[in-house]
Amino acid sequence: MKMDPETIQPLLKALAEATDSISADVLAVGGGMPLVSWGSATTAGVSGSALTEMREAIRGITARVVQHGDDGVVETDQTVGHQLLATGLSYHDFHGAVCLVRGLDRPWRANDRTLLAMAGALCAAVMEAGEVPGQYGRLDALVTYVASELMGVSTTDRAETTHRVLGELGRYFGADTCVLRHNDPEKRASILIDEWPRREHIPDPDPLGEVPWDTDDPIFAMIKDLREPFILRPGDGQHDYQERVEAGSGVPEVSMATVPLIEGDVTRGVLGLIHFGDRIWTRAEVRALRAIASLFVQLDGRVTAEESLHHQAYHDELTGLWNRRAFVEHLSTVLTNDPQAPLAVLFADMDRLKTVNDVLGHAIGDSFIRQVAQRLRESVRPHDVVARLAGDEFVIVLHGIGSVAAAERAARRILDRVAEPLEVGGHSISRSASIGLVVSGDIASTADELLSNADVALLEAKDRGGDSVVTFNDELRSKLLNRADLELRLRTAISDNQMRLYFQPEFDLRDGRLTAVEALVRWQHPERGLLAAESFVSVVEEINLAAELGRWVLEEACRQLSVWKSTSSVPPPVVRVNISAGELISADFVGFVATLLSRYGLAPAELGIEITEGTVMRELDDVQATLNGLRGLGVTLAIDDFGTGYSSLAQLKQLPVDILKIDRSFVSALAESSGDRAIVAAIVRLAEAFNLTTVAEGVEDPAAVTTLLDLGCYRAQGFFMSKPLPAQVVLEQARNPGVPLRMA
Structure with a gap:
């Protein structure tokens, strides 16, 4: 007779659904391959060794019910998160079973056993109606x-x-x-x-x-x-x-x-x-x-x-090293298995690689990176890990190293090896590198934390000029936490009305008359108090808030000058605002300034725009049109920190500026330094030649005042005359010309 799958399979389907099983199979004893089945353990997510264990359990329970000898007997078993229920199925020389598989969420009920016994009897009846081949199944099955x-x-x-x-x-x-x-x-x-x-x-x-x-x-x-x-x-x-x-x-x-x-x-x-x-x-x-x-x-x-897709997902295409994903997964696995595993994470970055790409081309640069990757791999032990994150950034895990001294020695050896010249495309190329490292020890850390800490140490190594190794420590940790706090709070500081403007007065040294005030931004931090700009401005630039903050400062300075004009008979004659190059080349900056002048009823000459000399020289072509537009409005323009940007006479002649502000580095020791006096004298003569006004920054003692007057520089600002002041105090200065407020 012939076992008809088309007849038995609907029966198995109904049985599986009634008992909430993932599969129902008819099997021959000693087999393992279902002759007829509905559902699948593989479809249910069982695979690999778990599936092998389940197959063995099914084969075992089939043998037990057949060995029992009586159809209708139900056996149970359990395997890898699932439970089995089987009943014997015999006819002539066929010996097998009907087997159900389902999860462990609830035990088999009496009704499940009854339904299985009935299904076994029905299957036997179907078999009795035909012939069973000698191999108990079909080859196509x-x-x-x-x-x-x-x-x-x-x-x-x-x-x-x-x-x-x-x-x-x-x-x-x-x-x-x-x-x-x-x-x-x-x-x-x-x-x-x-x-x-x-x-x-x-x-x-x-x-x-x-x-x-x-x-x-x-x-x-x-x-x-x-x-x-x-x-x-x-x-x-x-x-x-x-x-x-x-x-x-x-x-x-x-x-x-x-x-x-x-x-x-x-x-x-x-x-x-x-x-x-x-x-x-x-x-x-x-x-x-x-x-x-x-x-x-x-x-x-x-x-x-x-496997190819997996390799691409976990390896860097250029070097063949692990990529960030593979590196983080490996490190996470190590730390999960042993949170106190001794290891060191090194974050390495090449110094000044951009020069190689700019001069020799990116093809040579890529070849150089490949050879650097090979050197890094050769510089560590076989069980250590080297990965490329991006560009010329590499990370290394040194396993079994639990001391800072050992990690720093290993890092130094790696730097020395990397710095050796490489022959690339007919060129001998030598580049140093910087490494930031962190050692995992008693305090458990995640892979992301270790990588972030090593990155912070790398930035410190870069700040030291490169070709150096810096270990992450408590001081850097504090710096990291402070920076993270600043970044988090800065994003809402403007909208939360936490920013303040202070004003540094500028005086005529001949009579003490207030000639202008420079707007300086401060942050009223909710926990740290009033913070000067230098403590947070770099973070502002990194998180792309410079344009937003710059426009707030500009508008707030104009608003404050408007308030002074309406409340005082002697308001500051000019308010100066520092503007970055990014703001100058932003969309319609000139139009924005014109709108503010109109909104607050200011004369254009009452607003001064300051931009550093270094920025002007780097971005000369881009800012030229904006500076001309501002000059067209009648706004006064000043070059800040003059003397540090190496501008030429030809460049200075192109700029529509009114004022040169002499950098404080030439003023602070003016009375004692003949070199500084010579530089300031040259700047004053240069300004006179171009019909420009000079303002000295950073005046801190009376000797500097005397020297500036002797050299012909008549305007200045600095702590000797006044520290930066809140808006309400500036009016007191305006009411008392010739009596500078001195720092206590």
């Missing part, structure tokens, strides 16, 4: 089963699944051994991938493990380019092969069905089923094995593609 097994295989569970499928094939065909072999073009050999069952005693060397293509054994020589199935039986004259098998397994004579794994025009390997002694292989069996071999080829292609 075998192919379908293998396809379902291989469908969801990934790189991680490939080996486990391959071995399990070989076992199912061996049991189905009654073979004593199943083998899978791949051709290796580089080794020019046939490689044993797996075998079932695995031999308990394998000779060393294994004559079956790696067999060269140029062997004297005609069978192994043939399978290199095998295109059609090959059947071998005792007495076929293949003595060399039979001797090789006997040497590897101890079996004197075998029968074998071998089918090639073919991909296009290439034979990738073979699938072989071996029977100890003689066996006849039918054409139907060989056709089924060919179909299964093609499934293995598809598996190889899919897993190879997966």
